[in-house]
Amino acid sequence: MTCDALRRPLVIVAADRIDRHGHAAHAVLHGYVRAASECAGVMTLGLPAEAGAFDADSLIDSIDGVLLTGSPSNVSPACYGAPAAPDEMLLDLARDAAVLPLVRRVVAAGVPILGVCRGFQEMNVAFGGTLDPAVHTRSGRLDHREGDHARPIERWYDDSHDIDIAPGGVLAGLVGEQRVPVNSLHHQGIDRLGQGLRVEATAPDGLVEAFSVACAPAFALAVQFHPEMRIHDCPLAQAIFTAFGTACRKRLLHRLRAVEPAAALA
Template structure:
């Protein structure tokens, strides 16, 4: 007798924004495997890479194809001109291709109801499109902690050890995922929020008062932006897994709604 295989339900499709890189003199696109693994294993979604190429991305097509998007962290900084500040020093790593791609498509994706998870640079990008501003060097500001990654000679996995606590603000998205009001996180960054953008709800702060997480207040879909790196701690951090699980659940809901809308 023939053996019939039970087909697994199709997974939601999650776009992961890439960085623009140079590879042997060629322009390329790069996504770290930590994001791929977190989306696949914890969010239980199908990760696809979105190139840092504004000319290749179409908002309507993305809304008809994707069920969520992850805005990744990056060693590059958002160009200061994007939030009305003086240009960053020439020595600062920037990614103008990514700036153009992400900042150009995000308003369309947010209005279209796409679930969004912003991590590190992704938080900063979401703040900028909501008319917020960034501090280019948080560690140089009086009263601020040094949020940078520290000694580069350490093994790379040690870069993502917890670095400071955050205070979770009651009543938000993050409170529903966190097990405690004060949680240690692996925050590592140079840039940070200066002025929080319009319509954004703070979700957590660092001991120095820096906003470390926010959501979009009036967005009906899941939106969460965080300054730390849960993708690197999915094996040993409950909150990291909870964040990607909640994001994946929102993507599944989006997938169902999208499929129902196209049925005859």
Template sequence: MPAAHIRPARRPVVAIITDRIELHHHVAYAALDGYVRAVASAAGALPLLLPACPEALDSEALTEAVDGILLTGSPSNVAAERYGAAPLPATTRQDPARDATVLPLLPRLIAAGMPLLGICRGFQELNVVYGGTLERAVHAQPGRLDHREGDHARPIAQWYEDRHAIQVVPGGRLEALAPDHSCLVNSLHHQGIERLGDGLRVEATAPDGLVEAVSVDAAPQFTLAVQWHPEMRVDDSALSRRIFAAFGEACAQRARARAGN
């Protein structure tokens, strides 16, 4: 009797949200190479760039087509009107197209069981989706560290060097990836969580008390968002590799379940 045909497992597909930019006087969509490399190498998934174009996307079709979503960091900020605050200064870089794409899409994807990894702006987007607010200038607040990346004239690799410790909260998703409860991370942001969104669980804090990682408390699937940038440290940081590996495995599990394996 011939052996039963066994279909090889495919790589899970991860949608990476892009920024809307201008390129050669045209509207374009872009994501930095670090996210693509980390998804491909550390998560073992197929990276697929997702345009920040709400009219082009269908949440049901997206749920059927991909196995996870990565919300990237960005030089842009979530519009303050999205969380009920006064508008940001006109000089602040914003991305209304990304806001209009991500914020309505996230609740549907999470409800559908989609694994999610949020980084920097993506971390802040998740907080806003759940009704939280953002502090627009963390460094200006009494008792806070300066979490900004510093001198832009330095080599890029130096931007992503470890800057401060985080304290991992016991009993959460991050604890399994950082069992010693204390790790060093980089820091490249000026905004941060002011009020935590309802339904989010704090996973880690900085020495000044600022929230550095959250998860969706009621979601059974992998949902983790961090304020730092693990995508640029997968080559030399065990924690960064573990975060992307855990995300990739969650996406692979979803891919197998959808394929009936």
């Protein structure tokens, strides 16, 4: 086995801006770190929710994948030209400013990307799509929210509805079934799908639950559900993170081979 085969791909994980005892802090939920490490087999580093804390070109040259996490916060309606958010909507403007300008550059550069829940919504907005801020209030829609908060947190991530997987897409290539159950913990959902995005799965009410970037040079998938919390018992969740890890390893090998000629001349 070569040294290159032993190296783990480097994946940045989008952090939230939170308050920590009166101090601004950057936080990543452990479920994403665990799924990326144990199932995708990658090494993770947090991406600060601060646009000025990193240079996009330097970052893209140095990484093998991007994981856009779910979050209690929502993408600000201002980012997709909608009316101002109601006061009760939790926003994270610092994360919006850090992540949204990065998404299309990452995809164009061939860096694998996986978006989950808020990350799914960020990818849609980055490609020109819009969001419905309150899906549960729309006639004919399911209530996609997490339900009773008194339940143990693990129960929040139980399966709650099926998704229908579109034939011939990324998800169809990962599982052998056309309909599978998933969990659901979101208030917002896609209103208008972004340009160049391909629907990968829908809920029974027609809401988009997964999409891919149609012409992306590498893995570029986004899901509205939460596979990171079900890697222990859900084949679809396992398949998503395994495929993401495989794509990240391909990116790592490409990066290493690109620097070999320069190293030989040094």
